[in-house]
Structure formats: structure tokens, C-alpha cells
Amino acid sequence: GAVVSQHPSRVICKSGTSVKIECRSLDFQATTMFWYRQFPKQSLMLMATSNEGSKATYEQGVEKDKFLINHASLTLSTLTVTSAHPEDSSFYICSASRGVAGGLHQETQYFGPGTRLLVL
Amino acid sequence: KQEVTQIPAALSVPEGENLVLNCSFTDSAIYNLQWFRQDPGKGLTSLLLIQSSQREQTSGRLNASLDKSSGRSTLYIAASQPGDSATYLCAVVGDNYGQNFVFGPGTRLSVLP
Numbered sequence: 001g002a003v004v005s006q007h008p009s010r011v012i013c014k015s016g017t018s019v020k021i022e023c024r025s026l027d028f029q030a031t032t033m034f035w036y037r038q039f040p041k042q043s044l045m046l047m048a049t050s051n052e053g054s055k056a057t058y059e060q061g062v063e064k065d066k067f068l069i070n071h072a073s074l075t076l077s078t079l080t081v082t083s084a085h086p087e088d089s090s091f092y093i094c095s096a097s098r099g100v101a102g103g104l105h106q107e108t109q110y111f112g113p114g115t116r117l118l119v120l
Numbered sequence: 121k122q123e124v125t126q127i128p129a130a131l132s133v134p135e136g137e138n139l140v141l142n143c144s145f146t147d148s149a150i151y152n153l154q155w156f157r158q159d160p161g162k163g164l165t166s167l168l169l170i171q172s173s174q175r176e177q178t179s180g181r182l183n184a185s186l187d188k189s190s191g192r193s194t195l196y197i198a199a200s201q202p203g204d205s206a207t208y209l210c211a212v213v214g215d216n217y218g219q220n221f222v223f224g225p226g227t228r229l230s231v232l233p
Binding site: 006036046093108112113 | 124156162163164166169209211221223224225226
């Protein structure tokens, strides 16, 4: 099956520091990767979509300069939370798809296990 | 704009009961609907995927139905077990190109031994 991993699984950092979260597709090439955020007791919300080699498309209300997404290869996408603050504490989940976002076919998304970020 | 709601928000049942979780969506132009399970602090596990042309899917003790025209889906869990305790999320993918998952808020299920 298609496996997606995330690293780290948990991270605690001080306010003002930057944190990088990696999302890898282990056994398939992920043309598209998605980043979601989930605050406690709230639903998952899509933050951004990235196609390999292109700039990420951010959802309304998500600051692209604060949440830097790099999808430089077909198996790796990174989310960097810059100058993290306590309100950024959340559960971040990525998913990966073989298809191209906006393409003719909606491909299955495979979800990573998530990264819990706590900003002190 | 697609909105997904789930009822109930929380449910506590004794072991062995059959139960139904409900999901509603406002825009019937969906490509598929998917039910997920989320354990505390963990990622998502996909349970069942129903394409828009299908009416139900079954996997073991789980059965999901889809009534696209009325914007509803139900997840039926038979003979519930304590290991079923988790949050259950439904999510829809829109029929428009490039539209991504829209998640419901989830139903938090506790199955008591």
C-alpha cells in the first residue's frame, strides 16, 4: 500500500523559533501533497496544496510567509512554521496523492500520521 | 461553499451495541465521501470510501451509506467494541476539479466495556 510518513511526530519549541516538519511518501511518487492543521476539538482544515516543482497554493487565511512549504521532490514536502507562537500549537497532518491537484481525476490521498507541535 | 456537519458530536455506548453516526453536507456535487477514524493524538485511518455513484460500502462491522441527493451519509457500526473508541470524521471531495477534502467536525465515540 501507499505509505506516508511524517517527521517529527512531536515537537516542542520556544516562541520565536522556526520548526520544520517533513512529509515523505515512502513507496510512491507524490505529485501533490496537502497540509492540514487541526486545533483541539476542531476539524481538520486544509492549509495548502503543493504540486511538485511548483509554488504551493494556500487557503484563505493561511499566511504563506509564515508557513513555508517546499515540495522539491516527488517524495518529500516540508512545512516550516517560521517564528512560531503559542497560537500555532496544533496537530499538523500531511497527505500525498499521485494525481495533480486541479487535474481531471481526483486521486486518493494517503495521510501521514501527523505532527503535534507545541510552542511554549 | 461546502460545509460538512456530523451528529452527534459525542456518543457513549455500552459494548455490543449497534450504532449510527451521521454526516451531512450542503453541496451535493461531490466526487466521493470518505469516513476516517482518528485516535487521540494520532493521524487518520481511512475506513470506507464511497464514490458518488455508489450507495454504500461495507468493511467488516462497518457499513457506510450515501444519499447524495439529500446530502447525507451514515456510518453504521455493528456490535461495537471498546477498541472502536475514537473520533470518526467524514470528509467529502467536491466534484469540481482541484477541490480538496472538506472535513466534518467529527463524532467522538466511547464504547464502554
